[in-house]
Amino acid sequence: MKLKAPETVFSSAGFCPGCGHGLATRLIGEVSEELGIQEKMLAVVDVACCSFNIDYWRYDTIMAAHGRDIPTAVGVKHIRPANPVFAYLGDGAAYSIGMAETVHAALRNDNICVFVVRTSTSAASPMRRSSRGIPTPAACASASAASDEILPTT
Numbered sequence: 001m002k003l004k005a006p007e008t009v010f011s012s013a014g015f016c017p018g019c020g021h022g023l024a025t026r027l028i029g030e031v032s033e034e035l036g037i038q039e040k041m042l043a044v045v046d047v048a049c050c051s052f053n054i055d056y057w058r059y060d061t062i063m064a065a066h067g068r069d070i071p072t073a074v075g076v077k078h079i080r081p082a083n084p085v086f087a088y089l090g091d092g093a094a095y096s097i098g099m100a101e102t103v104h105a106a107l108r109n110d111n112i113c114v115f116v117v118r119t120s121t122s123a124a125s126p127m128r129r130s131s132r133g134i135p136t137p138a139a140c141a142s143a144s145a146a147s148d149e150i151l152p153t154t
Contacts, residue, residue, distance in 0.1 A: 006030045007038070007058070014052065020117045021049055025056055028088070028115065032059075037084050044073040046089035049119070053088060067098030070105045073112045086113040 006029035015021040032038040043061040045053050046069045054061045064072035064087075073087035094102050094116040105112070 006033050015049060019049070019119055021052070021119070024088075024115060024117050025053055028086075029057065032084075040083045042076055042080060042083045042085045044069045044076060044085070044087045046087075046093045048090070050088055050090060050093075050117075067093045067096070068101060069093060070098060070101045070110075070112070070114060073114070074105060074108075074110045077110065077112050081111075084113070086115060088115045089117070091116055091118045 006026065029038075032041050038059070041059040043053070043057060043059045044064050045051055045061055046064060047066045050069075051063050054063060062072060062076065067089075069087040069089045073085050077083075077085040089098070094114070102114075105114070
């Protein structure tokens with residue numbers, strides 16, 4: 001069996017070892033092709049590591065302010081109601097800085113898809129702990145990555 005990258009993912013991701021962004025990027029590409037919606041897909045991505053997908057996906061993509069991906073995606077959906085729209089963000093953007101937006105979009109039952117990648121890091125701020133309490137090493141490798149030094153979670 002020969003594995004082939006989806007057509008919508010046109011570059012190899014350079015994400016940190018142990019991070020889920022590379023897998024999520026590929027799965028979104030595979031599913032959009034399988035459903036035949038890749039031509040109409042509109043993506044809203046967060047800053048930091050999520051923004052790398054601007055260079056990896058062949059979708060029309062908008063970068064939103066940190067934690068504001070969901071309301072931006074809702075606005076895009078109101079402008080383009082026939083297009084599938086999704087927000088792609090990390091757990092810090094969804095559950096820390098963007099928690100109010102996450103909850104209110106869910107309460108309104110907005111017709112968008114939201115992908116939250118649980119990285120447990122704040123890669124944009126080295127050594128900063130995420131809302132889940134796992135530290136971000138300065139090299140941006142997650143705590144699950146192979147490393148000589150794993151920082152204590154205290």
